Amino acid sequence: MATDLRTSELKEPVDVAEYLFRRLREVGVRSIHGLPGDYNLVALDYISKNGLKWVGNANELNAGYAADGYARVKGISALVTTFGVGELSAVNAIAGAYSEYVPVVHIVGYPSTISQRNGMLLHHTLGNGDFRVFSNISREISCAVAMLNDAHEAATLIDDAIRKCYLLSRPVYISLPTDIVQKKVEGERLKTPIDLNFPPNDAEKEDYVVSVVLKYLQSAKNPVILVDACAIRHRALNEVHKLVEKSGIPTFVAPMGKGAINETLPNYGGVYAGDGSNTGVRERVESADLVLSIGAIKSDFNTAGFTYQVSQLNTIDFHSSYVRVKYSEYPGVRMNGVLRKVTAQMGQLSIQAGPTPNNEIPQEELLSPEPTITQAWFWPRLGQWLQPEDIVITETGTANFGSWETRFPRDVTAISQVLWGSIGYATGSCQGAALAAKDLAAEAGADQVPRRTILFTGDGSFQLTAQEVGTMLRNGLNPIIFVICNEGYTIERYIHGWDADYNDVQPWDYKAVPAALGGRPDQLATYVVKSRQQTEELFMDREFVDPKCKKLRFVEIYMDRDDAPKVLKMTAEAAARTNAKLE
Known part of the structure; x- marks a missing residue:
């Protein structure tokens, strides 16, 4: 040879x-x-x-x-x-x-x-x-x-x-x-390690962009910050956090940006999604004379059916490959360096307070004698139960839209697929996220407890990728899984085909799935929750809540077929109108 x-x-x-x-x-x-x-x-x-x-x-x-x-x-x-x-x-x-x-x-x-x-x-x-x-x-x-x-x-x-x-x-x-x-x-x-550093911006160009941004920021009377998914994906959160904390500017997130900001900060104002915004948010954002938009992805579901009403004349857009100041674009200027310098040089700003979101359950839900778990009751109640550093995964549909009404504790990682929206994504993603949390804990030391990984998915969505529960068990993972049982594809019903059989699914004995996939009694705990009282009892269950619990916890939670978060209803109507356009 x-x-x-x-x-x-x-x-x-x-x-x-x-x-x-x-x-x-x-x-x-x-x-x-x-x-x-x-x-x-x-x-x-x-x-x-x-x-x-x-x-x-x-x-x-x-x-x-x-x-x-x-x-x-x-x-x-x-x-x-x-x-x-x-x-x-x-x-x-x-x-x-x-x-x-x-x-x-x-x-x-x-x-x-x-x-x-x-x-x-x-x-x-x-x-x-x-x-x-x-x-x-x-x-x-x-x-x-x-x-x-x-x-x-x-x-x-x-x-x-x-x-x-x-x-x-x-x-x-x-x-x-x-x-x-x-x-x-x-x-x-x-x-020689692979160089994972971002190429630096041209210094002269970056400094010029910073000076332009500062000019508008320092003259603004009521600026706001709006953070979206690309701030997370393009690894700009350190710079964003420093800007938000130092400036005190009212800060909002788009739905895909949930988890990008510490939602316990006093200047965190909630979710902005046009008509689907949290209470008081739309008015505050759309009345701002300057919007610092960081990493925006203006898709239909991320804007509640393209109902954004923010003028480009009042907007500075920060992205991974350019900065746009009103209608002037500066290509090749990455946001990280610009944000860092703006934070360092901004000085005293004019600040008008924004709304303060909370996890208060609506009064009509508190006064209701009905024991049924409603979407309007559940998602704020969830916010009261979540813990710092949780990983929260929501399937596209009632879970993702409902989570817009949940104010997270600090350092929560939110995972959803708002843009691509492939049904069944969340259960598979949960397996990967829980394993990543376990790997990170192992790197941190033998005594480190992995962060809780919590999945919310619909019954229809779960049926597409239910096998991954078996993968979770095989790999010793212990996420908390909520399967929302509401008789099929709720988001599809609201778009089209309310009573159509194509939006129905075969009812499963969901709580039996983990055992059917090989889960042993010492590996898992299952729950069936059909009322608000049972939800309260579950949220107070010590084993269920404990981050150190080594069991996979699987919950069947029942909500009405016809119930959905209000913003889902509105976005679905917008999607139906878009789908019906002839030209």
């Missing part, structure tokens, strides 16, 4: 798969989601060898959702599937991560480079000899595609893909052919 001179010159040769997984561990990944398939099996052997944990999901779609949830808590995640059948099953989840700026490294086990070159008629292909068709699909939902068909380029391509995944906060795609897994690359590169 001929000697490859380039390989023989390597100072510290390591296998490609080892290099890849060591790099993933370096950037913070501790657990790898996915499923085995014959094109990735040898690569999977390298996971445990390099200090990583294999999760093993029920299917690739769920694995993708879980990787999304893991990344939102841990900062980045990794998913391994097999070529063709596996990767296509994960495409929906990866598209959601792309849409919502979530950094997931998707590794696909490929047929050998020889098979690809010869166009062999292999299983999991379309039978046409084209091995690029699936990667071409993923190019549209990835910020980088690294085809590791040449070992001599592999290390460079891996480093570049992981760096882009982290910095751009979007998925990347890495192919790993079976005959490349054990090829050698230069391991000495591993001594």
Whole structure:
């Protein structure tokens, strides 16, 4: 066999798969989601060898959702599937991560480079000899595609893909052919960490933008701050928090920005979503003479049906790749540095107080003699029960819209998929988020207790991804799961088809699911809650509340079929109108 001179010159040769997984561990990944398939099996052997944990999901779609949830808590995640059948099953989840700026490294086990070159008629292909068709699909939902068909380029391509995944906060795609897994690359590169620092802004341009922002901020009479999802996704929360705390400016969040701000701060004012805003918020935001909008995503559900009424003439937009001051745009100026300097230089400002949200239950709900759990009663009551640092996951539908009325304790991480809105996302995401919390606790020390992970999902949504409860049990996770039983797809009913059978679901014995999926009595506790009194008793149950409880806690909670948060009703009506437009 001929000697490859380039390989023989390597100072510290390591296998490609080892290099890849060591790099993933370096950037913070501790657990790898996915499923085995014959094109990735040898690569999977390298996971445990390099200090990583294999999760093993029920299917690739769920694995993708879980990787999304893991990344939102841990900062980045990794998913391994097999070529063709596996990767296509994960495409929906990866598209959601792309849409919502979530950094997931998707590794696909490929047929050998020889098979690809010869166009062999292999299983999991379309039978046409084209091995690029699936990667071409993923190019549209990835910020980088690294085809590791040449070992001599592999290390460079891996480093570049992981760096882009982290910095751009979007998925990347890495192919790993079976005959490349054990090829050698230069391991000495591993001594130099991947540079995950954001490129600095041009200093002169940044200082100019800062001066323009300060001019308008210092002359404003009643400014407000509005924080949205991209402040979270593009890692600007440190700068945002310092600005909010130092300035004292009334601060609001868009629905996708829930959890971005410490909601116990005195200048936190609640959720702004146009017509769907918390009480008093719309009036305060829309009367402001300056809105500092940070990381906005103005989608339909995030604006309660495009009911924002904030003039661009009164707005300064901060983003990851530009700043827009009114109608003047400054490309290539990342928000982090600008926010840092604005905070340092802003001086005394004119401040008018905003509304103060609370978790007070509406008076009509308190006076109601009905024992039924209503949406209007439950979500403020939930806010009274949540604890600091909880991870709260809400499925698109009644849960997500209801949570707009919940004022969180400090340092809560909120996870939802408001823009992509794939039904069933939340249960898969819960598995990933709970595992990320466990991994973070393990890194912090043996005595560290993982943060509580709490899922709220509808009965219809739960049926799509219920298998992940089994994955949770298999991995020793102990989230609190609320399945809202209200006879089907409530959000769809409010959009169209109130009594249509396509919005119905088969009733399940939901509380029996964890045991059916292999949960032992020492691993789980199940509850059925049908009244406000039973909810109160549950919230006072010591085992149920305790962050140290090692059991998965599963709750069937019943609400009326026809009940929904008021903002969901309004947004659904707007969606129905948009869907019905002819031109």
